[in-house]
Amino acid sequence: MGETPSSTTTRTSSFVLMIIFITLALSLTALILATTAFSGGQEVTAGYLLLLGFLGVAASTYVLFQARRRILRLRIAAPSITTTIECKKCGFKSVRDFQRGDYVFKEVEPCQKCSDKMLITAIYREVKEKEKERSFS
């Protein structure tokens, strides 16, 4: 495993970034030139420059957002885990985030109501279902 642990995968290459920003700068210049050409009476040239400028801005913005989306897609999302604690005597229930060392049926802090020992009864993650597929159920 001779590779460096800090992966370069999550970083957009500086060359790509440079190309994006040069395109963006040229497109903005084209837009400025278009306004100058339009005020100078050269409507056709202004039209072409306007088209070129808008296309350039749109393309570079799209590529920039795509690069960012790729980085976000790569991240390993840590799901939130819920721990449910119950008092078997009085039925008091409390829900909190998972803490290292929690496990199902572990005895934890005394109950706030009856001071009896409380028990971890559930540890789970909730998944928000994406739009239900049109199933063949």
Added chain:
Amino acid sequence: MNMLTAMTALQNKLLQFPGGDIFSQILTIVFYAFFFVFLFYGQRFQMQIMLREVESSLHKLRYIKDEGRKIAIETIKEIGKPQTDPTARVDRFLEYFTITPQSLDPAGVVWKLEHILDVRDVRFKDEVKLMAPSADETQTYNLENTLEAAMALNYIYKVIRHFYLLGKKTLSLYIIMQIQMTLPLIMREAEAYANALKAFAHGQPIGDGGGALVAAKLMHGYETRKIPKDNVGATVPIEGRTAYVIKAEGPGGNVGKPGDAIKTIIEENEGKIATIVMVDAALKLEGEEVGEVAEGVGAAIGGPGVDQFKIEESILKYRIPINAVIIKEDIGDAVSPMRKEIFDAADKAVERIKQVILERTKEGDKVIIVGVGNSIGIGQ
């Protein structure tokens, strides 16, 4: 003759530039150029697109693998408090391999495989103890599981990289195609392992522990004893029957050896067991709901097959009927933190087990209930 004239006319028509203007001429040239380029290089373009797709997945795999390694090292440093930097040892561990026994003569191969797996297990535990001297037993089990997940990610990355480079080197469409076509499934598995890594590092219950959770729910509140190997058992009265409930010892990441545990209980009772009910998490098919509970017959247990073989041998000796209850989930759910649906399904599985016992046994009978799966984050 007429036919020949018509053919020549068509040829001339096709070869001449349609329209007289320069724009049409350029378009026609471009069209012909594309036609011929795709005619001769179409497959190569397709191959390049596939290679690009594999390359993009390979980038993601490399990131996941590096993250896995980082999480494993950080967890070892945090929990194990080693005197020296464990990085080099972790890197060596990630490259470990296991050679399965020769099966040209299949007789006795299960015992050979069991021995190899035992050696592997002991070796892994010793390595973890060296890496993390301050870790207690539960943490050692969890660290071992964390390292195994990191190892799996490392292996997946290396296999995909192998086929990618081989495909690039040989420009063989079939090498590239086979990897590109299976890539979505491989990526799902890699993502599942990435999630598992965090769950193992934190000691959270995973979907695979569905069976162990059912057993834990049944045995909780009753006296437990250790059963070889790495299992715990409790004698629980259920519906007028005596149930021997078995699960892997928790809350550390451990699957135990249910085959040995079942054999021990059967021998202790001289084979007088009315039925065995095995509960396990099983892979669902697409379209099925996560947490669906189903029932059947047979030894519900995965893994390399050693325990299934032992269970089948034990029940055959005394002709003991075996029933199975499964909780359905996909590969991603099996190795990532337990979903609420699976947790809730444990209660449904308990009810189903009671129903099986009521229907299949008489009052006063002895039954064995085995909760199969990883006991990480699940006590007893």
